[in-house]
Amino acid sequence: xxxxxxxxxxxxxxxxxxxxxxxVHGATSRAELTTRLGLNRSTIGALTAExxxxxxxxxxxxRETGRAGRPSLVVRPESSKVFAxxxxxxxxxxxxxRVGLGGRILDRxxxxxxxxxxxxxxxxxxxxxxxxxxxxxxxDSRYVGTGVAVAGMVRRVDGVVRLAPTIGWVEEPxxxxxxxxxxxxxxxxxxxxxxxxxLVEHARGAAIGCDNVIYLHGDVGVGAGIIxxxxxxxxxxxxxxxxxxxxxxxxGRECSCGSRGCWETEIGEAALLKYAGRTDxxxxxxxxxxxxxxxxxxxxxxxxxxxxxxxxxxxxxxxINIFNPEAVIFGGTMRDIYLVAAAQIRSRLNAIAxxxxxxxxxxxxxxxxxxxxxxxxxxxxxxxxxxxxxLG
Amino acid sequence: xxxxxxxxxxxxxxxxxxxxxxxVHGATSRAELTTRLGLNRSTIGALTAExxxxxxxxxxxxRETGRAGRPSLVVRPESSKVFAxxxxxxxxxxxxxRVGLGGRILDRxxxxxxxxxxxxxxxxxxxxxxxxxxxxxxxDSRYVGTGVAVAGMVRRVDGVVRLAPTIGWVEEPxxxxxxxxxxxxxxxxxxxxxxxxxLVEHARGAAIGCDNVIYLHGDVGVGAGIIxxxxxxxxxxxxxxxxxxxxxxxxGRECSCGSRGCWETEIGEAALLKYAGRTDxxxxxxxxxxxxxxxxxxxxxxxxxxxxxxxxxxxxxxxINIFNPEAVIFGGTMRDIYLVAAAQIRSRLNAIAxxxxxxxxxxxxxxxxxxxxxxxxxxxxxxxxxxxxxLG
Numbered sequence: 088x089x090x091x092x093x094x095x096x097x098x099x100x101x102x103x104x105x106x107x108x109x110x111v112h113g114a115t116s117r118a119e120l121t122t123r124l125g126l127n128r129s130t131i132g133a134l135t136a137e138x139x140x141x142x143x144x145x146x147x148x149x150r151e152t153g154r155a156g157r158p159s160l161v162v163r164p165e166s167s168k169v170f171a172x173x174x175x176x177x178x179x180x181x182x183x184x185r186v187g188l189g190g191r192i193l194d195r196x197x198x199x200x201x202x203x204x205x206x207x208x209x210x211x212x213x214x215x216x217x218x219x220x221x222x223x224x225x226x227d228s229r230y231v232g233t234g235v236a237v238a239g240m241v242r243r244v245d246g247v248v249r250l251a252p253t254i255g256w257v258e259e260p261x262x263x264x265x266x267x268x269x270x271x272x273x274x275x276x277x278x279x280x281x282x283x284x285x286l287v288e289h290a291r292g293a294a295i296g297c298d299n300v301i302y303l304h305g306d307v308g309v310g311a312g313i314i315x316x317x318x319x320x321x322x323x324x325x326x327x328x329x330x331x332x333x334x335x336x337x338x339g340r341e342c343s344c345g346s347r348g349c350w351e352t353e354i355g356e357a358a359l360l361k362y363a364g365r366t367d368x369x370x371x372x373x374x375x376x377x378x379x380x381x382x383x384x385x386x387x388x389x390x391x392x393x394x395x396x397x398x399x400x401x402x403x404x405x406x407i408n409i410f411n412p413e414a415v416i417f418g419g420t421m422r423d424i425y426l427v428a429a430a431q432i433r434s435r436l437n438a439i440a441x442x443x444x445x446x447x448x449x450x451x452x453x454x455x456x457x458x459x460x461x462x463x464x465x466x467x468x469x470x471x472x473x474x475x476x477x478l479g
Numbered sequence: 480x481x482x483x484x485x486x487x488x489x490x491x492x493x494x495x496x497x498x499x500x501x502x503v504h505g506a507t508s509r510a511e512l513t514t515r516l517g518l519n520r521s522t523i524g525a526l527t528a529e530x531x532x533x534x535x536x537x538x539x540x541x542r543e544t545g546r547a548g549r550p551s552l553v554v555r556p557e558s559s560k561v562f563a564x565x566x567x568x569x570x571x572x573x574x575x576x577r578v579g580l581g582g583r584i585l586d587r588x589x590x591x592x593x594x595x596x597x598x599x600x601x602x603x604x605x606x607x608x609x610x611x612x613x614x615x616x617x618x619d620s621r622y623v624g625t626g627v628a629v630a631g632m633v634r635r636v637d638g639v640v641r642l643a644p645t646i647g648w649v650e651e652p653x654x655x656x657x658x659x660x661x662x663x664x665x666x667x668x669x670x671x672x673x674x675x676x677x678l679v680e681h682a683r684g685a686a687i688g689c690d691n692v693i694y695l696h697g698d699v700g701v702g703a704g705i706i707x708x709x710x711x712x713x714x715x716x717x718x719x720x721x722x723x724x725x726x727x728x729x730x731g732r733e734c735s736c737g738s739r740g741c742w743e744t745e746i747g748e749a750a751l752l753k754y755a756g757r758t759d760x761x762x763x764x765x766x767x768x769x770x771x772x773x774x775x776x777x778x779x780x781x782x783x784x785x786x787x788x789x790x791x792x793x794x795x796x797x798x799i800n801i802f803n804p805e806a807v808i809f810g811g812t813m814r815d816i817y818l819v820a821a822a823q824i825r826s827r828l829n830a831i832a833x834x835x836x837x838x839x840x841x842x843x844x845x846x847x848x849x850x851x852x853x854x855x856x857x858x859x860x861x862x863x864x865x866x867x868x869x870l871g
Contacts (some may be wrong), residue, residue: 411714
């Protein structure tokens with residue numbers, strides 16, 4: 088329990104609120120900010136002036152209003168001048184980007200990640216990407232921090248990757264390794280890939296305005312980022328959302344985690360390829376090929392998609408009973424499977440989920456696509472600035 | 480996004496914070512409030528004076544400090560003068576209580592609820608209880624509202640019970656029926672039984688200081704109240720936590736909800752009695768008899784407890800992977816089964832839950848027992864007062 092804030096805390100809170108508004112919504116007129124934030128015009132003017140001085144926003148007259156009277160100035164985030172580095176460590180690739188305030192990707196790099204690549208070997212190219220991005224950043228631009236998204240379970244306090252079976256890492260100090268390699272950089276935060284994607288789809292994508300959201304991400308395995316009552320559920324240590332290891336079939340196959348019948352043994356890459364009779368292949372492309380074949384009428388591929396779709400509906404039904412969300416977003420390879428198996432997933436889900444829990448559910452695909460992980464990783468870095476824009 | 484508060488809003492917020500502190504923690508010295516709330520002594524003095532004038536707290540010198548100097552006054556909630564009515568509609572009984580600020584049960588009533596009793600028949604004795612409690616309340620005491628806990632899925636906005644299979648109600652306007660019957664009463668809020676119990680165990684019971692908690696409640700069926708990051712997860716319509724309808728056994732028995740293999744078909748009352756060969760009985764006592772028999776060495780009862788214990792561990796393991804909680808609390812009949820099957824539940828759970836998700840988990844029984852539902856129901860009524868103590 089905390090007592091109310093001081094005047095100075097309120098001012099800083101208001102600065103953060105205004106900056107966050109334009110960060111999420113983009114260019115906004117002073118008049119609209121007055122309405123949206125419930126502050127009077129002179130306060131908005133003072134806050135905007137302060138943020139402009141700090142180099143965080145800029146103001147300009149709108150192009151043409153077509154209305155009489157002095158037009159309201161438009162406030163926009165300084166996207167080209169204030170930026171974060173975003174890194175994404177995925178099963179089959181490593182990505183880095185320079186992301187401007189407002190969530191705009193300004194520059195990016197990408198390379199393949201051979202399966203089995205170890206942490207130190209992954210950190211090196213990522214650091215090289217950051218050096219490159221840094222060299223190309225304008226001299227007058229301002230760096231605020233680095234965020235890292237990893238397809239694995241990340242300990243919140245220090246960025247240790249506890250378990251990332253699909254990447255093959257266990258108890259790897261990814262945060263520390265990156266901090267060492269990028270020594271000169273300030274704050275660095277590591278989080279789970281699905282979690283940051285959920286945040287971004289919630290703020291800017293397919294789940295705008297939904298306070299209860301499950302973002303499901305398929306790659307080799309399956310994870311989720313969960314938003315409840317507008318906030319990300321991260322759990323005690325930061326490991327919430329491991330829905331891929333919800334056991335759905337007690338008589339099912341062994342899972343890489345040591346358990347049996349986990350959801351991802353029924354809907355993950357290996358399950359789809361096995362049902363499709365394509366165990367000689369692996370990776371995202373192999374999954375997409377099965378989906379394509381199913382659309383083209385290949386009966387074994389259709390069987391595979393049907394089997395996996397059945398189990399997707401099953402598990403999503405369970406999650407709907409547990410969370411009563413408004414939206415479920417199918418990301419990564421789940422998106423492609425969802426697009427060909429939507430009717431079946433919906434029908435299976437309807438059989439499992441209680442009517443009250445599912446009555447307002449919307450099934451969606453991501454709007455930001457694979458960029459969500461990068462924009463979300465940058466979000467981790469912007470968070471401090473948005474909490475207190477004058478922190479420096 | 481909301482801008483910062485005004486001075487007046489801050490004062491009211493501080494009044495609420497102080498009142499909430501003594502409501503949850505009981506009598507507290509001004510000195511300790513100064514520390515806990517991070518406010519200076521004169522502010523605490525002014526807030527306390529205002530709450531005293533409003534009749535919400537009282538102040539007195541402590542009995543004996545044994546220390547030199549003027550002792551710090553002790554602030555306590557006016558438990559005997561400010562109260563709510565709490566009603567609880569359960570599978571086999573109806574309860575009502577007058578609960579004082581601070582969560583003290585001042586007076587109570589209870590009657591059996593025959594299975595099959597309909598809403599109107601249940602509302603009548605509950606209303607009669609409230610009239611009785613009211614007649615016996617001191618003349619100078621102040622009523623703030625009524626809270627109702629129901630063992631079913633409750634629509635947040637209007638208190639309609641959407642589905643309560645164990646009570647046998649579907650789409651019943653419990654909130655409206657009670658409001659009609661208790662016409663003269665002010666605000667009335669209806670919520671799920673497990674949800675309010677979770678709130679109370681979190682604030683005052685077995686999960687104090689834990690921000691991520693699953694409170695599991697067993698009666699005929701199984702439900703949960705879930706606290707994530709310190710806040711109750713209620714979902715879009717208020718139906719979150721229906722873990723009893725997480726399907727754990729796709730090849731399992733039909734469930735009352737229309738699905739198959741729901742968790743409660745494996746761990747609910749019917750499953751335990753079936754495994755124990757006692758399908759001629761039902762109710763809480765029948766469950767407790769099986770547990771007793773198992774403790775006394777009855778082999779069929781032991782088999783039943785083992786079977787159910789296995790599935791309890793299974794489902795709890797799933798929930799731990801999804802939520803990464805610090806504590807799981809076993810309430811209702813789950814408590815009794817947990818007490819005889821703890822080792823087995825723990826072992827099964829360990830096989831299912833990922834090590835990182837379960838590493839700090841504590842398994843607990845409730846500290847407030849069956850009173851949690853009543854104190855929690857009253858909490859729904861106190862909430863408005865605590866948000867703004869001078870609202871009137």
